[in-house]
Amino acid sequence: MFVGHYAASLMLKQVDRRLSLGWLFLAVQFVDILFFPLVLLGIERLNIVENYTASTHFELVYMPFTHSLVASFIWAFIVYGGVRLLSRKQRWFYPAAAGAMALAVLSHWFLDLLVHTPDLPLLGDSSLKLGLGLWNHALATYLLEAGLLMLGLFLYLKSTRGSGFLGKYGMIMFTVFLLLANGHNIFGPPMGESVAALSVSALMSYFGFAGLAFWLDRYRH
Numbered sequence: 001m002f003v004g005h006y007a008a009s010l011m012l013k014q015v016d017r018r019l020s021l022g023w024l025f026l027a028v029q030f031v032d033i034l035f036f037p038l039v040l041l042g043i044e045r046l047n048i049v050e051n052y053t054a055s056t057h058f059e060l061v062y063m064p065f066t067h068s069l070v071a072s073f074i075w076a077f078i079v080y081g082g083v084r085l086l087s088r089k090q091r092w093f094y095p096a097a098a099g100a101m102a103l104a105v106l107s108h109w110f111l112d113l114l115v116h117t118p119d120l121p122l123l124g125d126s127s128l129k130l131g132l133g134l135w136n137h138a139l140a141t142y143l144l145e146a147g148l149l150m151l152g153l154f155l156y157l158k159s160t161r162g163s164g165f166l167g168k169y170g171m172i173m174f175t176v177f178l179l180l181a182n183g184h185n186i187f188g189p190p191m192g193e194s195v196a197a198l199s200v201s202a203l204m205s206y207f208g209f210a211g212l213a214f215w216l217d218r219y220r221h
């Protein structure tokens with residue numbers, strides 16, 4: 001799953017409205033932000049396989065440290081602890097942000113579960129791997145992510161108030177942009193013809209989208 005993960009960010013904003021949406025954008029992709037550097041280092045593995053599913057052009061082969069269910073809980077716990085610590089020592093977070101950030105990290109695995117082919121291990125590289133395989137149906141994948149994202153946007157707009165043009169319309173335009181980007185991602189040609197190109201473009205998307213979320217969230221109160 002790609003932009004659908006941000007639905008969780010938009011919904012979790014309600015838990016602590018002082019927490020920037022940008023942090024929640026980073027948290028929902030936290031395990032992917034770890035995954036791609038590990039792929040580049042040769043520690044976890046994906047293969048480029050054109051039309052591996054109707055929606056993707058890669059095969060996820062080995063990802064015990066980032067995408068096992070147990071690892072997801074551990075990362076969520078570590079993020080929880082880190083945010084709690086930062087909320088005590090610095091002014092970056094309030095304590096309520098820790099729960100929202102941990103849930104955001106954890107949401108990634110469960111949303112991935114809907115779309116992935118059976119490649120999500122329970123623990124380590126367990127032989128039992130899960131994935132309900134919606135990626136085999138491109139239009140259904142697109143509509144699921146779009147539906148989730150629009151529900152998230154609706155709840156976000158309800159729980160915050162915008163000032164000025166960017167505050168009122170910025171997040172709506174950003175969501176439309178994400179929907180277009182996902183259309184290109186699912187229905188367009190392969191993003192990168194190499195593992196390195198795919199990894200770098202994914203990481204650039206995650207940080208770019210988070211940057212926009214940090215920026216636009218400042219106009220919502």
Ligand SMILES: [Zn+2]
Binds near residue numbers: 001067108112
């Ligand atoms: Zn993932």
